[in-house]
Structure formats: C-alpha cells, structure tokens
C-alpha cells in the first residue's frame with residue numbers, strides 16, 4: 001500500500017491492517033511520517049440516566065480511555081451527555097445531570113472540553129409547558145451551567161491546532177423535534193471570523209450533529225418514497241454554506257460529530273468528516289444498527305492530518 005492509497009483509505013483502519021495494531025491497544029504511528037502533537041479521546045452521545053446501568057457504562061468508558069497505555073491528553077465530549085432534556089420534565093432532567101456531574105467528578109482525570117447536544121436542551125419539545133418556558137434554565141442555559149461551558153460555541157488552541165466547538169441546534173418547530181441542525185447567522189458570522197483568525201493553523205471542528213455524513217442516509221428508512229430525503233435534524237441543513245466557508249479559508253482539516261450513534265468517515269473537498277458513534281451504543285441497550293458502544297481515539301499530527309481508532313471499550 002503506498003502513501004496515497006493509505007490517505008485515501010483513511011487513518012486507523014489502514015494503519016491497523018498494515019502494521020497489525022488492534023483497536024484496543026490504540027498505539028499511534030504517524031500515518032504520514034509527520035510528528036504527532038496531540039492525542040484526544042472523543043466521547044459523544046453518553047446519554048447518561050438512571051436506567052440500564054448507564055452510570056456504570058459511562059464510568060467504564062472514562063476509565064478505559066484513561067487506562068490507555070498511550071493516554072489521551074484531552075477529552076472532547078460531543079454532546080447528548082444525558083438521556084433527554086428536550087421533552088422531559090425538569091425534575092427528571094436534573095436527576096440525569098446530577099448523575100453526569102457525579103460520574104465526571106468521580107472518574108475524570110483528564111482535561112476536557114464540552115459541546116452541546118440536542119438532548120441536552122431543556123424543554124424545546126415541551127411547547128405547551130408555560131412554566132418551563134419561563135424558567136431561567138429553559139433552553140441551553142441549564143446544560144451550559146452543568147457542563148461548565150464558557151459559551152454555546154467557542155474556540156481554543158492546543159498543540160499547534162485550532163479547535164472550534166459549534167452549537168448545532170437552532171430552535172425550530174417545523175418538525176416535531178424542536179430543533180434544526182443549523183448554525184444561526186450570528187454563530188455563522190463568528191465562525192467566519194474565527195477561521196480567518198486561525199489562518200496558517202490546522203483546524204478541527206467539533207459539532208454534535210454531523211455537517212456531512214454518509215451514515216445519515218441509513219439512520220432510518222429514507223428510501224420508501226424513492227427519493228433520498230435526509231431530515232435537517234439528522235445532518236446540518238446548512239452544509240452547503242459551511243463547506244463553502246471552509247473552502248474559502250482552507251484551514252479546516254477535520255470535523256468531528258456524533259448524534260447518529262453510527263460511525264463513518266467522509267472526505268469531501270479536502271475536509272475529513274468523522275462521525276464517531278456513541279458511548280451508549282443503542283441507548284445502553286446494545287448496538288444501534290451495526291454499531292456498539294464506542295469512543296474514538298484521535299491522533300493529531302503537525303502536518304494537519306488526523307488518525308482515528310474506534311475503541312470497543314466493552315469488548316463486545
């Protein structure tokens with residue numbers, strides 16, 4: 001396999017095939033001969049709550065990632081941290097956040113950054129609940145507080161890379177879900193300026209909902225009408241203007257997401273879009289379609305490439 005084939009096939013799978021690395025070992029070898037500058041664990045869609053031993057599963061994932069011989073230096077939590085807040089009474093939402101905060105306090109020993117998920121948003125799918133709409137925690141406020149986030153979208157620099165964390169969810173009732181996967185105009189303008197400010201550095205974008213995904217076509221049965229129609233709650237409805245803005249700046253190398261509980265790897269116009277499964281798999285009831293509970297180990301290289309290893313942390 002030559003280098004070009006390798007890059008086309010993409011990081012971890014080809015790497016494992018050529019040098020015999022297992023997903024569990026997670027040993028990092030540069031895919032391109034470049035210097036590795038950062039190792040990250042991306043844990044998304046934990047969906048913790050009191051049922052199905054989700055707290056134990058969340059703790060197991062954190063322990064597994066932190067027991068890696070080649071230990072990640074940063075955790076990125078990709079959103080949908082709790083089971084659901086969109087359509088759930090507040091008392092039960094608070095119970096879920098208490099579990100999240102307790103497991104993190106007990107287990108997390110690695111610097112971490114957080115991203116909002118749709119299920120972290122309080123009450124957007126409880127339109128008739130006037131009391132909840134008047135609550136200061138309504139919407140994204142409670143999640144921002146519990147996750148200790150500086151803002152619903154933000155950026156930071158680490159190891160020569162620039163990281164952008166987006167808020168995928170725009171309030172919308174055109175469907176029955178309460179949100180649309182779209183960057184509001186204020187955030188889009190911020191993203192444009194932020195990418196301009198990161199000129200010359202490789203950029204990693206973290207969003208909860210995929211900007212581009214092939215798994216989105218298979219998440220549900222979309223083929224019945226004879227037309228592929230991917231709902232705007234599954235994949236960013238504004239993917240076109242986002243990819244155009246990425247092309248204008250030319251520094252975005254990789255985009256990480258979750259939401260679908262499925263794993264894919266799409267390269268489009270020089271940007272690699274990685275959907276990295278779910279820590280909870282099928283909501284703590286085994287697999288979702290072909291994908292069991294998992295997290296991703298990501299190796300960031302100085303030349304702007306990334307290697308990915310999906311980890312079966314339960315050994316199932």
Ligand SMILES: [Zn+2]
Nearest residue numbers: 080117118259
């Ligand atoms: Zn989600």
